[in-house]
Amino acid sequence: MGAIGMNEIMSIPTGILACDAMLKAAEVELVSAGTVCAGKYYIVVAGEVAAVRAAVEAGRTMAEGLLIDSVVIPSVDPQVAPAIAACTMTERLNALGIMETYSLCAAVHAADAAAKAAEVELLEVRLGRGLGGKSFILLTGEVAAVEASIRAAESLEETQGLMAKSAVIPSPHPDMLRAIC
Numbered sequence: 001m002g003a004i005g006m007n008e009i010m011s012i013p014t015g016i017l018a019c020d021a022m023l024k025a026a027e028v029e030l031v032s033a034g035t036v037c038a039g040k041y042y043i044v045v046a047g048e049v050a051a052v053r054a055a056v057e058a059g060r061t062m063a064e065g066l067l068i069d070s071v072v073i074p075s076v077d078p079q080v081a082p083a084i085a086a087c088t089m090t091e092r093l094n095a096l097g098i099m100e101t102y103s104l105c106a107a108v109h110a111a112d113a114a115a116k117a118a119e120v121e122l123l124e125v126r127l128g129r130g131l132g133g134k135s136f137i138l139l140t141g142e143v144a145a146v147e148a149s150i151r152a153a154e155s156l157e158e159t160q161g162l163m164a165k166s167a168v169i170p171s172p173h174p175d176m177l178r179a180i181c
Contacts, residue, residue: 002047002048002049002074002075002076003046003047003048003049003051003052003053003072003073003074003075003076004031004044004045004046004052004072004073004076004080004081004108004112005028005044005045005046005052005053005055005056005070005071005072005073006042006043006044006045006056006069006070006071006072006104006105006108007022007042007043007056007059007060007063007067007069007070008040008041008042008067008068008069008070008103008104008105009040009041009042009043009059009063009066009067009068010038010039010040010066010067010068011039011040011041011063011066012035012039012040012041014041014062014063014064014066015033015035015040015041015042015043015063016041017062018041018043018058018059018060018062018063019033019041019043019059021058021059021061021062022043022045022055022056022058022059022062023045023055024058025054025055025057025058025059026047026050026051026052026054026055026058027047027048027051028045028046028047028051028052028055029045029046029047030043030044030045031044031045031046031081031084031085032044032084032085032127034129035129036104036127036128036129036133037128037129037132037133038132038133040068040104040128040133042104042127042128043059044081044084044108044127046076046081049072049074052072052074053072056070056071056072068103068105069103069104069105069106070105071105071108071109071158073108073109073112076112077111077112077115077116077122079111079115079121079122080108080111080112080115080122080125082122083111083122083123083124083125083137084108084111084125084127086124087123087124087138087180087181088121088122088123088124088181089181090121090123090140090177092174092177093140093172093174093176093177094140094141094142094143094146095140095141095142095143095145095146095147095168095169095170095171095172096138096139096140096146096168096169096172096176096180097114097120097137097138097139097140097141097146097147097149097150097166097167097168098136098137098138098166098167098168098169099114099136099137099139099150099153099154099163099165099166100134100135100136100163100164100165100166101134101135101136101137101159101162101163101164102133102134102161102162102163102164103135103162104127104128104133104135105158106135106158106159106162106163107125107126107127107135107136107137108125108127109153109156109158109159110137110153110154110156110159110163111125111137111139111153113149113152113153113156113159114137114139114149114150114152114153115139115149116152117148117149117151117152117153118141118144118145118146118148118149118152119141119142119145120139120140120141120145120146120149121139121140121141122137122138122139123138123139123140123180123181124136124137124138124180124181125137126138134164137153138180143168143170146168147168150166150168153166154166
């Protein structure tokens, strides 16, 4: 799985149609899809770069004028898709990094940049469900690595104006594991 792609659409029926079009357009794996606040629908697929590009384009075409945002990341970090699909369990939190975005696509960009910037473990990329359309990313690692990852995500051109707030907890309480997953 080399690439990840996503469409964010301002209509649930159109989003479901776009999801079907994306899955029929190319040999891709559905990572996640669903409704989010404000009546939006998102679709995330993964696979080989050309297939992901073809699938995302098919979804964009189906979305017509209702496309909010779209992204294809050709060499995505391998932690991103599993972190979108579910909260990754870890035995211990070193430092805990939290990033909040105003856009679902910005969250995927931020997660990829963070994972590539330093040795961190992506715990979760929560795409907008029950968050008023916002998204957030949870990651762990050594304090300096978590801080470097967040700086890298915040400096991306694709996240400019779309990052809400970030925080680093250097030594979270052990019970925080239950609070975040």
